[in-house]
Amino acid sequence: MEERxxxxxxxxxxxxxxxxxxxxxVMIAYSFNASALVSxxxxxxxxxxxxxxxxxxxxxxxxxxxxxxxIASTLALVLGTLAAIALVRFHHFRGRFLLxxxxxxxxxxxxxxxxxxQLLLFVSMLKLFGWPNRGITTIVxxxxxxxxxxxxxxxxxxxxxxxxxxxxxxxxxxxxxWRAFWDTTLPIISPALISSWLLSFTLSxxxxxxxxxxxxxxxxxLPMVIxxxxxxxxxxDINALASLIICAMGVVVVTAGAFMxxxxxxxxxxxxxxxxxxxxxxxxxxxxx
Amino acid sequence: MxxxxxxxxxxxMSPGSYFLGHLGRWLxxxxxxxxxxxxxxxxxxxxxxxxxxxxALRIPPFTEVWTITADHHLHLTPSLANFRYLFTxxxxxxxxxxxxxxxxxxxxxxxxxxxxxxxxxxxASKGTQGILMLIIILPFWTSFLLxxxxxENIIRDTGLLNTVLMWLGIIDHPLKLxxxxxxxxxxxxxxxxxxxxxxxYATLEKMDLGLLEAASDLGSKxxxxxxxxxxxxxxxxxxxxxMLVFIPAIGEYVIPALLGGPDNPMIGRVLWDEFFExxxxxxxxxxxxxxxxxxxxxxxxxxxxxxxxxxx
Numbered sequence: 255m256e257e258r259x260x261x262x263x264x265x266x267x268x269x270x271x272x273x274x275x276x277x278x279x280v281m282i283a284y285s286f287n288a289s290a291l292v293s294x295x296x297x298x299x300x301x302x303x304x305x306x307x308x309x310x311x312x313x314x315x316x317x318x319x320x321x322x323x324x325i326a327s328t329l330a331l332v333l334g335t336l337a338a339i340a341l342v343r344f345h346h347f348r349g350r351f352l353l354x355x356x357x358x359x360x361x362x363x364x365x366x367x368x369x370x371x372q373l374l375l376f377v378s379m380l381k382l383f384g385w386p387n388r389g390i391t392t393i394v395x396x397x398x399x400x401x402x403x404x405x406x407x408x409x410x411x412x413x414x415x416x417x418x419x420x421x422x423x424x425x426x427x428x429x430x431x432w433r434a435f436w437d438t439t440l441p442i443i444s445p446a447l448i449s450s451w452l453l454s455f456t457l458s459x460x461x462x463x464x465x466x467x468x469x470x471x472x473x474x475x476l477p478m479v480i481x482x483x484x485x486x487x488x489x490x491d492i493n494a495l496a497s498l499i500i501c502a503m504g505v506v507v508v509t510a511g512a513f514m515x516x517x518x519x520x521x522x523x524x525x526x527x528x529x530x531x532x533x534x535x536x537x538x539x540x541x542x543x
Numbered sequence: 544m545x546x547x548x549x550x551x552x553x554x555x556m557s558p559g560s561y562f563l564g565h566l567g568r569w570l571x572x573x574x575x576x577x578x579x580x581x582x583x584x585x586x587x588x589x590x591x592x593x594x595x596x597x598x599a600l601r602i603p604p605f606t607e608v609w610t611i612t613a614d615h616h617l618h619l620t621p622s623l624a625n626f627r628y629l630f631t632x633x634x635x636x637x638x639x640x641x642x643x644x645x646x647x648x649x650x651x652x653x654x655x656x657x658x659x660x661x662x663x664x665x666x667a668s669k670g671t672q673g674i675l676m677l678i679i680i681l682p683f684w685t686s687f688l689l690x691x692x693x694x695e696n697i698i699r700d701t702g703l704l705n706t707v708l709m710w711l712g713i714i715d716h717p718l719k720l721x722x723x724x725x726x727x728x729x730x731x732x733x734x735x736x737x738x739x740x741x742x743x744y745a746t747l748e749k750m751d752l753g754l755l756e757a758a759s760d761l762g763s764k765x766x767x768x769x770x771x772x773x774x775x776x777x778x779x780x781x782x783x784x785x786m787l788v789f790i791p792a793i794g795e796y797v798i799p800a801l802l803g804g805p806d807n808p809m810i811g812r813v814l815w816d817e818f819f820e821x822x823x824x825x826x827x828x829x830x831x832x833x834x835x836x837x838x839x840x841x842x843x844x845x846x847x848x849x850x851x852x853x854x855x
Binding site for chain 2: 260263264266267270271273274275276277278280281284332333334336337339340344347349352353354355356357358359360362363364365366367368370371372374375377378381395396398399402403406432452453456459460462463466467477480481484485492493496499500503504507508511
């Protein structure tokens with residue numbers, strides 16, 4: 255298809271990619287600017303990073319956000335995977351239609367609506383049952399709700415395309431269904447599990463709108479702190495913080511991706527080896543015939 | 544085999560039926576179903592109820608819609624004032640239409656920029672495709688809020704763009720870009736472009752290039768082949784990508800709040816202000832419900848195309 259590769263299209267693609275990356279690269283460059291005036295280059299400095307480490311408000315907010323993201327993405331992984339198994343493996347059950355709708359709707363629901371409705375639920379529940387107080391608990395619950403939808407959709411498509419012959423073979427050999435699933439299908443879908451956990455983690459870490467609605471007086475997450483600072487104008491220490499977060503996320507995602515690709519290649523090689531050894535066994539038999 | 548046994552055997556063999564027993568199945572279905580029911584669906588019921596209440600100076604800041612009196616009589620006191628208010632105050636209709644317009648034109652812009660990009664990606668060699676895919680996906684994996692903020696460094700009065708243009712002598716005083724409609728469009732296109740590219744790329748990559756060769760063998764011009772073959776075949780990707788940009792763009796809050804000005808009354812901002820500045824929870828609930836009803840059609844279309852995708 256060489257002749258279909260048009261240089262104009264490729265130039266356009268490069269411009270598009272530049273459009274996506276230049277703002278982030280510029281921000282990283284500014285974060286090393288010694289001058290507090292963001293328009294003037296005052297020399298290279300890591301001053302803003304040092305200042306960041308001494309900012310108690312940002313540090314505690316970052317810690318809170320990491321805590322929430324870890325708990326929420328882990329719970330979402332469990333609930334979302336269960337939902338995916340239910341939707342792929344059980345064809346008829348009461349509530350199937352409801353569950354399908356509820357794992358797809360959060361993906362397109364405007365965050366602001368999810369935030370308002372969940373806040374109204376929490377205040378009504380607090381009045382009726384005395385639980386939950388607005389704070390970490392309510393933020394985690396809200397994050398689990400939308401993250402589990404992302405997990406369910408990701409795992410669902412991977413599970414639906416997974417080859418079930420290994421699992422069936424395991425069951426033919428006497429493994430219990432749950433055990434056969436755990437030993438054969440779970441490893442196959444594990445890349446989807448890892449990537450959906452990571453996705454949930456980043457979504458939770460980044461959420462501003464929903465958290466703003468359901469958080470309590472002493473539970474400002476990192477995006478909420480950043481947003482209130484940004485609202486007042488550009489500040490160089492936020493450039494440093496944003497650069498740190500974006501780079502950390504980038505490194506984690508690329509590493510995880512490379513790791514999963516390697517695991518995938520090893521599994522494919524194993525399957526090939528198995529197929530080849532099977533070929534070795536079957537060849538003499540064919541000769542006998 | 545007797546034909547009458549067939550359905551029974553088929554049912555016994557069908558995946559799922561032998562996967563786990565009845566209890567085991569509900570141990571799997573139950574937790575996510577219950578959780579999402581209570582914390583995702585039921586909240587809409589509460590929002591609906593509270594949209595019929597009235598704002599009040601108490602905690603929580605609204606009146607009761609119903610009360611049960613001492614002699615077990617249900618006492619209903621719903622108020623339609625909030626919904627009446629939505630129709631009488633112009634702000635809501637204007638901001639809703641404005642959001643629709645903004646989302647629509649942003650989607651078109653994303654499509655115009657994203658389609659050639661996805662097309663170029665789909666025609667790259669297999670190895671390059673993997674790398675390009677990673678490059679397009681990576682921004683989506685970092686932070687949405689911080690990427691919007693990163694734009695501010697570029698388009699501020701003292702930002703990079705104005706500095707460079709002034710240094711080149713193209714302009715002699717900074718262009719006003721922040722807090723304008725341009726900034727809102729830029730922000731939406733910048734943030735949502737990957738959402739448009741990925742489904743487009745997925746459909747274009749699967750396309751059978753033999754069709755294009757056949758068309759050119761039969762004497763069709765490249766642009767003619769594009770409009771007759773490539774574009775219709777990539778339509779599912781166009782629809783999926785457009786929905787992924789259009790739906791969240793309507794309800795967008797962060798972009799108009801950070802980059803937009805008073806000329807950009809998007810519905811997300813109006814809702815936010817109603818809640819955090821006017822503290823009128825019942826009106827906010829009513830706006831949410833009305834907004835949701837208006838979103839129902841595009842959401843249903845999205846759901847439908849996704850369901851069809853999963854089946855194939």
